[in-house]
Amino acid sequence: MEYNAKQLQIIEVAERLFSQKGFAGTSVRDIAQEADVNVSMISYYFGSKEKLIEALFQLRMTESRSRLETLVMTSELSALQKFNMFIDSVIDRLMGNQCFHNIMLREQLSSERTPVISEFIRSLKFRNVELIQRMLREGQEAGDFKKDINVSLVTTTLYGTVNYAIATQDFYKMINGLDHMSDQEFQAHLRQELSQHLKNLFKSTITNEHHIQN
Amino acid sequence: MEYNAKQLQIIEVAERLFSQKGFAGTSVRDIAQEADVNVSMISYYFGSKEKLIEALFQLRMTESRSRLETLVMTSELSALQKFNMFIDSVIDRLMGNQCFHNIMLREQLSSERTPVISEFIRSLKFRNVELIQRMLREGQEAGDFKKDINVSLVTTTLYGTVNYAIATQDFYKMINGLDHMSDQEFQAHLRQELSQHLKNLFKSTITNEHHIQN
DNA sequence: TTTTATTAATCAAACGTTTGTTTAGTAAAA
């Protein structure tokens, strides 16, 4: 699906407002006003409010068909290096699309989900778990990784940590006395800290550390 | 504040529905119907829908004034044992009050928050970070824990992992082929797996492991 | 004891607003 400038404007405003106030908490008039279009344009272009959020998911999820998958799987890096690359890519993807991932997380918290969106999310999550699965297996076969890794929980910690860090970033900023930083500075700082924290966390957990040799 | 049976019934139904459909996505008529009371009783008892969710927070957060804090801080367990106890208590608290913590997580995802609820959450989070801070320091002073631990990120991983595991438990169940389990069985299973996963994760990250001595 | 006030709990109905969507029409582009 191709969207013109006005359609994209509506989608982007909707994304921001859904992220800030939730889907049910955002009215089509809110969106229309902020996007500077007539209310009826939303029905005109997308059919309904529901279809609008589906269009948003469609758009954002086709965008994220990352080259990372092949890059990570084919390169000659060590399993740990690949895994670390993946950690950074998750941080970048989530922090670079905070609004959308906020909406996605909210959607996962709901029990009354739209089937279309549910399926979007499920397939995306499945892709991610499979990718991690393969990466961990490769490390295991190379003898670098432990044998008894719970792939689901490793995934859960990775995404759970990044999601929660983004959700509570104001608190993080406050409690670490980082108020002097500009927003851009802080985002970069958080990214870096998260990266180091997660790599460190997983390294000692999933690798067979050969202390004697080192 | 003391609540009679009918008031508690309203609060409990509201908690479940807010958790399932979000605050804005739940109408007072939904609540009234499921709680089997007249719509006007909600305004009558609580003043407004907004005040109802505030009452819910008030109730649930005064309930959770846990004895754990003193218990964990005064006992003669090792720092790591205390930390492991704390991990289990977090898992128990979050899994034992999934609806409420779902609402709380949603609230943290919103930028248009109620000041009252925002303050509730902030103070609770502050209490938790402080507790963890003290626990980690104790371990550091005893020489058991590393010196360069990022308390905020350790907290983020702990709560982030448990929250995300609960939010995506259906996916976890599916992907691990655990559909044969009863709900109760699965809850117990997830609790156990999470406990082991997190303890393992943190042990190797925050402790000075003395491999040679072991 | 009987009667009269006072109270809290409850209800159906109605209130005014906001909701998402549709309609009927206009202007511009093809």
Add this chain to the structure above:
DNA sequence: TTTTACTAAACAAACGTTTGATTAATAAAA
């Protein structure tokens, strides 16, 4: 001319809240 882009206005439905009446229970006064 036909199609596309766009609008103001209108629509019914749903929203949170208020109203006014009724009930039941308790306390005060007769």
